Amino acid sequence: MQESPAAPESAEPLETPAAAAPQARERLLAEVAVLPSLPGVYRYFDAQDQVLYVGKAKNLKRRVSSYFQKDHGGSRIGLMVARIARMETTVVRTEAEALLLENNLIKALNPKFNILFRDDKSYPYLRLSGHAWPRVSYYRGAVDKRHRYFGPFPSAWAVKESIQLIQKVFRLRTCEDTVFNNRSRPCLLYQIRRCSGPCVPEGQTEDYARDVRHAERFLLGETQEVLDGLQAQMMAHAERFEYELAAELRNQIQALSKVLQQQAVDENSATGRDRDVDILAVKVQGGRACVNLAMVRGGRHLGDRAYFPKHVEDATALQLAALEAEAAEQEGGEAAPAAERPSPERQVLEAFMAQHYLDAQVPSLIVLSEAVDEALAAALTAQAGYKVTTQAQPRGQRRVWQEMCVKGAELALARLLSEEGSQQARTRALIEALDLSVAEPEQFRIECFDISHTAGEATMASCVVFEGHQMQSSQYRRYNIEGITGGDDYAAMRQVLTRRYSKLAEAAQLGTGRLPDLVLVDGGRGQVAMAREVFEELGLDLSLIVGVEKGEGRKVGLEELVFADGREKVYLGRDSAALMLVAQIRDEAHRFAITGMRAKRAAARTGGSRLEDVPGVGPRKRALLLQRFGGVRGVAAASVDDLASVKGISRELAEEIYRVLH
CATH class of the missing domain: 3.30.420.340 (UvrC, RNAse H endonuclease domain)
Known part of the structure; x- marks a missing residue:
């Protein structure tokens, strides 16, 4: 990559667009005249050095010059061009590199005229801990290689529902390690048959490891293989007259079959790359846009999640005007046909895919409601290291997913417009009721x-x-x-x-x-x-x-x-x-x-850090207490006898701890 030189330091800052126009226009046109006809990224800044717009181009010179070829008047592109005080450009080798750099800069600089999505990569995962008796749990955060993660899921609800299914079918534990390590008898979940009780010796059998393997295969979408394996084990137990064990497996098979029947995904089509698919649908209306992302993981439809970008009207109008001006220049003064202009829906969808996937996990198949630029799929493939396919006209089960996702986008956008309309009406009503002088x-x-x-x-x-x-x-x-x-x-x-x-x-x-x-x-x-x-x-x-x-x-x-x-x-x-x-x-x-x-108040009543102030309780004893009771609240809730049962805590010290915390 090659950075363009910055604007001369001797140039005085320009305070208003009107004052900036004559001086800035001459300087900018001189810079545009020497731009190369190569792929690259350009940035426009105003007189206060705030970034206005970040764009990419196959041909930097042609694209950037299109902004300054004519008087755009009071249009959106005219208002932005009038505010440009300086620009920066970066030359890259390929269009894919330009796409990567453009979206990195958009997220870093937060420009005023680009489509912006909230940068939220904190999707929840389902985690199987790297423990001798693995625990299944909800997780959000940095990945630790000691554990195994499944997802991402579109919402916390989807993770928790999956955990409930795993509890019901495979009976894996969900308790914290501190609780697990200090139990002397199984908890209520064992009594209601939602856990096999590996916290006590009777539950620590080879069957638990088998159930963990089956849960993993279920989460990966290998549901038929799991059913076949359980069926074979049930028959083997029956042949050995181990009818109680066979009955346990029969119940597990029935529970798993019931779960699979409730899934919205056709399991016969959920093979190969269809086991992990993202479905994207976009809807633009009333100056607002919604991108709805639905996720299929392990062949199971996990639900959807709606995103609402900012600056949609300005950004789409700006990009269309630039493309038309560039096309007119390239084709001898005639504007590009309407069919060749990217729709606002396509622009929003491409912006979402670029900002969402280029630094995150991407599935090998993405089903779309609008066709996108092939260069975007190529950039995603290069970034992921494996083939990423986009499909805008699916058939069969993928078509069903697409229609569900489109309907979700329409409903989410209608709800947003209704809420915003109501809030705007309330704001205006309050301004009028109090007779406030509010210009904007x-x-x-x-x-x-x-x-x-x-x-x-x-x-x-x-x-x-x-x-x-x-x-x-x-x-x-x-x-x-x-x-x-x-x-x-x-x-x-x-x-x-x-x-x-x-x-x-x-x-x-x-x-x-x-x-x-x-x-x-x-x-x-x-x-x-x-x-x-x-x-x-x-x-x-x-x-x-x-x-x-x-x-x-x-x-x-x-x-x-x-x-x-x-x-x-x-x-x-x-x-x-x-x-x-x-x-x-x-x-x-x-x-x-x-x-x-x-x-x-809770921190004050549970002692907060006052456990550290108890004479005779050093770091080692404090760690033992916290581990035994699961935290300061657990220590505060313990009786004197319970405190005295911890190794190294005498009766007198237990009474002192109890007194301080109460």
Whole structure:
């Protein structure tokens, strides 16, 4: 790869697109004129050095020049081109290399005009531990070679359902190793025939290893082989008059057969590469898009998962305009036929496949709702090290999978559009109800505060954020409240608001920070009065503060809004869309506060790290206690006699441990 030289350092930063146009256009055209006609990747930056767009091209010179050949006016491509202050290019050897580099840069730079999918590779797996008596468990995280993993699965529900099937049919253990190592008798799962009890000597037989092998083959899709093997073993036991053992195998066969009958996949077609297949369907509507990913693993349909990309309208319009301009230049001024232009659905699907698969596991067969560029399949093959086939017009069982996936995409997108429409209507209703001056409803920001404690213990304050018509969970914050009288909610509210806005107020005055458009506090006149004091001290606008006062009998729908700037209380009405939004945000702040408070309270009541402070309990004894009882909570729940039963723990020390933790 060869990087293009950066823009000259002497070039002064350009502050607005209008000012940037004459100077930037000359420099960019000069750079475009010397670009090679080779495959590569290009990046556009604005005057603030923020990346606008990342693209790839078979011919860098032709593709990049297409952006600057004519005046695009007020179109999306025109708006982006007007903001370009500089560009960078990288020459590569092949189109596949360009595809790889483009999508690595998209995920690293998060450009404003590219289709972006949430970078989520944390799929759950089913794990068989590398133990003498393997444990089956749900797992999400880095892979450890000591264990065996099956998946990935599209959801936690799919993993847990598979674990239940394995418990029912093969009776493998699911308990933690710390529990397994310290049991003296089988647990309830053994009694209800969901575990064969390898935790005790009676259950530690060769049959358990056989069941583990059968479970592995089942997860790999070798279901008929498993059934044949169980059938042969059952007949062998019957011939030796071991009817109880034969009956156990008969029950296992019946359970496995019932499971297979419930599967949506035709087992006769689930052979060869059909045992591991991904199915992708895309739906674009109303400026939004949905890509639905369904997974078949081991011949079993595991369900689907919907993805919703950002920047769909801008990115698809931009790419189409560039392709048309490039085609017109190449064909002597005539635009490319409509049939040759990639549809928005195809663009979204290709973006998803590139961002999702190029650094992750990819099956050998991908069934699609839209045909994609052959170069993409070639890049996936090169990346995976084995042949990856894409199929857009399947038959038989694959056709059934495709139709199921398409229907899932349609339903998921319809649900998203309905929810977004409802949220946007609620946002507008609240802006109108409170007569707020908001130029861009898309950027309307609300911060809501709540206080939670138990009789003054473990006081916790929460701050949740609503912006862009949805809750922004990544911006939530919790605050430990200390140095106040237990149960003094007013002092707690004063502390959290001071901590939240003291620095933000200074930044806003300097133009480097942004205050919310509305600050909600869960409470009536008292909480609002405290918020008013804080805002007056910080020199902030009092009209931002709104208290949510519970109505008569604390019934939902009767809440009233209390203002800090002297306005009269407002009752919006039980059916008000604005009140629904206020209640939604208030309830989320309450949930976030109370979960944090409960965790803090539980840590305090179970001793937290106080086990380390018990005289006579060093690292070795602490490890023995934690292993024996499965954690600090288990130690706290143990009796003095139970504690004294641990090796190295005397009766006196057990009594001291119990006293400290209680």
